[in-house]
Amino acid sequence: xxxxVHAAPKPSRWRRSEGLRALVWMSPFLVGLMVFLIYxxxxxxxxxxxxxxxxxxxxIGLDNYAYVLKDERVWQSATNTxxxxxxxxxxxxxFALGLALLLTKIKTGAAIFRTIFFLPSLIPLVxxxxxxxxxxxxxxxxxxxxxxxxxxxxxxxxxxxxxxxxSLTMLAMWGVGNTMMIFLAALLDVPKxxxxxxxxxxxxxxxxxxxxxxxxxxxxxxxxxxxGVIYALQYFTQAMIASRVASGSTDSAGSVFTxxxxxxxxxxxxxxxxxxxFRDWSMGMASVHALMLFVAAMVFTLILLRQFRFAxxxx
Amino acid sequence: xxxxxxxxAGLSALVLTACTTGxxxxxxxGAPKPSGASSQALPPATLELWHGFSTDAEVKAFExxxxxxxxxxxxxxxxxKKGIQDDQITxxxxxxxxxxxxxSFTTDNVAQWCSSGAFQDLTPVIKSDGIDLTVLPAASxxxxxxxxxxxxxxxxxxxxxxxxxKALMKGEQPPKTLSELTELTKKLTVxxxxxxxxxxxxxxxxxxxxxxxxxxxxxxxxxWYNEDGTSAIGSDPxxxxxxxxxxxxxxxxxxxxxxxxxxxLGDEWGAEHPFFEGKVAxxxxxxxxxxxxxxxxxxxxxxxxxxxxxxxxxxxxxFGSGFTAGSVIGVPRGAKNPQHAWELVKHLTTDTExxxxxSNALRNVPTTKAAAESPNLSDDEKFKTFxxxxxxxKTSTLPANINSVFNQxxxxxxxxxxxxxxxxxxxAGLKDVDKRINDKMKLSGG
Numbered sequence: 001x002x003x004x005v006h007a008a009p010k011p012s013r014w015r016r017s018e019g020l021r022a023l024v025w026m027s028p029f030l031v032g033l034m035v036f037l038i039y040x041x042x043x044x045x046x047x048x049x050x051x052x053x054x055x056x057x058x059x060i061g062l063d064n065y066a067y068v069l070k071d072e073r074v075w076q077s078a079t080n081t082x083x084x085x086x087x088x089x090x091x092x093x094x095f096a097l098g099l100a101l102l103l104t105k106i107k108t109g110a111a112i113f114r115t116i117f118f119l120p121s122l123i124p125l126v127x128x129x130x131x132x133x134x135x136x137x138x139x140x141x142x143x144x145x146x147x148x149x150x151x152x153x154x155x156x157x158x159x160x161x162x163x164x165x166x167s168l169t170m171l172a173m174w175g176v177g178n179t180m181m182i183f184l185a186a187l188l189d190v191p192k193x194x195x196x197x198x199x200x201x202x203x204x205x206x207x208x209x210x211x212x213x214x215x216x217x218x219x220x221x222x223x224x225x226x227x228g229v230i231y232a233l234q235y236f237t238q239a240m241i242a243s244r245v246a247s248g249s250t251d252s253a254g255s256v257f258t259x260x261x262x263x264x265x266x267x268x269x270x271x272x273x274x275x276x277x278f279r280d281w282s283m284g285m286a287s288v289h290a291l292m293l294f295v296a297a298m299v300f301t302l303i304l305l306r307q308f309r310f311a312x313x314x315x
Numbered sequence: 316x317x318x319x320x321x322x323x324a325g326l327s328a329l330v331l332t333a334c335t336t337g338x339x340x341x342x343x344x345g346a347p348k349p350s351g352a353s354s355q356a357l358p359p360a361t362l363e364l365w366h367g368f369s370t371d372a373e374v375k376a377f378e379x380x381x382x383x384x385x386x387x388x389x390x391x392x393x394x395x396k397k398g399i400q401d402d403q404i405t406x407x408x409x410x411x412x413x414x415x416x417x418x419s420f421t422t423d424n425v426a427q428w429c430s431s432g433a434f435q436d437l438t439p440v441i442k443s444d445g446i447d448l449t450v451l452p453a454a455s456x457x458x459x460x461x462x463x464x465x466x467x468x469x470x471x472x473x474x475x476x477x478x479x480x481k482a483l484m485k486g487e488q489p490p491k492t493l494s495e496l497t498e499l500t501k502k503l504t505v506x507x508x509x510x511x512x513x514x515x516x517x518x519x520x521x522x523x524x525x526x527x528x529x530x531x532x533x534x535x536x537x538x539w540y541n542e543d544g545t546s547a548i549g550s551d552p553x554x555x556x557x558x559x560x561x562x563x564x565x566x567x568x569x570x571x572x573x574x575x576x577x578x579x580l581g582d583e584w585g586a587e588h589p590f591f592e593g594k595v596a597x598x599x600x601x602x603x604x605x606x607x608x609x610x611x612x613x614x615x616x617x618x619x620x621x622x623x624x625x626x627x628x629x630x631x632x633x634f635g636s637g638f639t640a641g642s643v644i645g646v647p648r649g650a651k652n653p654q655h656a657w658e659l660v661k662h663l664t665t666d667t668e669x670x671x672x673x674s675n676a677l678r679n680v681p682t683t684k685a686a687a688e689s690p691n692l693s694d695d696e697k698f699k700t701f702x703x704x705x706x707x708x709k710t711s712t713l714p715a716n717i718n719s720v721f722n723q724x725x726x727x728x729x730x731x732x733x734x735x736x737x738x739x740x741x742x743a744g745l746k747d748v749d750k751r752i753n754d755k756m757k758l759s760g761g
Contacts, residue, residue, distance in 0.1 A: 053427055053430075055432065058760065060758075067755075137578070139579025248580075254475075254638055258727050263731065281427045285758070
């Protein structure tokens with residue numbers, strides 16, 4: 001007895017072959033996703049329940065989690081990382097936006113200024129950081145010597161826990177060229193007639209910026225903020241190099257360099273992760289740190305996406 | 316949805332593959348084989364040797380030592396790869412691409428390499444070859460084995476003592492006790508009208524270059540670990556004695572003044588080293604500094620002397636001892652030619668001529684008694700101080716520990732707080748250091 005159900009096979013087979021074809025086309029992406037994202041994520045969760053020294057593996061349940069929760073270095077490094085997200089990222093974005101706005105206003109020599117502002121971002125991270133630490137050396141650095149010449153006693157930039165993160169922020173602002181170029185492109189894309197119309201309506205510069213510029217560049221702002229936050233959560237090289245150079249300590253027989261100098265103020269969570277996994281051979285514990293970073297990145301990204309969506313809707 | 320079980324199975328396979336990474340074993344060392352003539356009858360082979368030396372002079376010295384091995388074993392070719400760090404060695408062993416022989420500049424990873432089996436236990440071949448390890452000082456034996464597994468041999472050693480600038484000493488002899496050091500430091504320190512330090516007699520800060528707790532500890536005979544491997548820092552009164560002395564001297568300088576001076580000093584490894592520039596009269600340093608001074612165009616004319624470190628006033632028998640550690644060498648798991656590799660390790664670490672060649676070129680301490688007493692060892696009074704320190708029976712080391720880097724980190728971090736005056740109760744602070752080290756030890760399965 002025929003039934004409507006039996007009439008379905010043709011389209012179903014077609015759909016299946018379509019699905020298979022789609023899967024084949026998507027396979028390079030899926031393989032990449034599995035190998036570089038899903039597998040590492042599952043492996044990280046798996047290792048976090050184990051004592052893993054890169055050679056031997058032993059299940060220890062929640063011991064790594066319990067230890068991490070009590071480890072004051074974890075909380076110190078997490079707080080430092082949070083500081084960078086809250087202060088360094090906005091400082092970078094505002095500075096980059098300010099420079100980009102400035103470049104749109106300059107009538108002559110814009111190309112020269114654009115090049116000057118962009119150049120620092122081309123300097124290798126390690127070289128730039130070492131140069132910065134030397135310039136800001138309280139005893140021999142040029143910055144404090146210039147300040148002293150005008151009667152100001154400069155701070156102990158990278159040697160004082162109160163100044164070390166602001167000093168890193170200055171370094172980050174100095175190398176803001178890439179973000180500046182993205183903002184500049186977005187600003188130059190804003191249709192001029194919008195400003196002309198607003199001007200005729202009597203809107204001042206601030207009103208024009210708030211009501212035209214910001215909404216028009218908000219997708220770029222959102223992109224830069226989210227990537228900036230993720231970058232800050234992964235902050236490693238500059239903090240490690242600045243800390244090592246400023247401390248003057250090195251690894252030699254019976255002597256090890258402790259990241260985070262001064263007083264752990266430059267210890268970021270990724271550095272602590274690296275230290276735990278590759279210096280202390282505690283890969284299980286490092287996996288817990290990695291999961292903390294993953295969760296933090298997810299939470300920040302979701303909050304930012306929500307905030308930007310609300311701002312869009314409000315407009 | 317049908318793909319989900321497949322995906323889960325695939326991922327499980329990947330995870331399991333990862334879990335077994337590094338468990339592939341190559342031919343293992345230890346089949347008892349007498350050395351000597353029968354060892355020289357080993358079949359031809361090409362060995363891969365990884366080491367951390369990188370400058371032309373270092374590489375040449377190492378190649379000269381290998382040339383001596385080639386004379387004994389012409390059928391064995393050695394390909395030496397320079398500038399290798401520990402991370403690369405570990406990664407290669409995990410990936411099943413281990414070299415036949417690997418050397419490391421630090422002893423910090425020895426415990427992990429031994430306990431995990433990343434490096435092969437040399438005990439059977441040492442026994443079968445009849446090697447008497449008492450030719451090595453106890454300290455060198457201690458940093459090359461872990462829990463009865465000897466997976467490394469000491470290659471060259473570093474010994475730490477005192478360097479003093481004769482011009483700045485104002486005719487004084489180097490101090491022998493901590494109270495003499497304090498007295499002399501105060502006498503030799505020069506300040507300007509504002510109290511800023513211009514010349515320091517001695518830098519008591521643990522943040523100053525080589526003043527790590529490991530290097531300072533032997534001055535009072537301080538121990539890192541108890542017999543059971545737990546931390547002895549909080550219970551060994553020698554640490555309290557050392558730190559109390561050190562803090563008194565820091566306070567005499569004034570922590571702020573001392574830090575300001577420390578931060579104004581040049582790079583430890585450059586030509587602007589404060590000892591070279593006459594900014595510090597007495598420094599704790601390793602024997603390798605003698606070569607650095609000799610090779611520096613400006614510092615080579617420096618009139619300086621070397622001496623053992625001053626010791627606790629109540630433990631004069633410690634005088635002459637110091638800290639030692641050094642480079643280590645072994646046969647990784649997965650080495651293609653382990654028996655050939657052992658012959659090379661044995662040659663580099665026990666052959667007197669080879670050790671003397673390396674020591675003369677690199678100005679590091681040779682590890683065996685025969686090499687240290689060899690007439691071919693370059694005669695140098697300043698360097699001899701360190702040979703004597705190395706062979707002193709009370710010379711100590713940082714014994715191999717599964718959390719070696721972590722333990723040093725924790726203690727060094729505490730010491731910074733201590734010397735700046737942020738620790739009010741030293742006993743409680745040291746107990747806390749113990750707790751942190753022991754907690755981590757438990758987590759690491761130690």
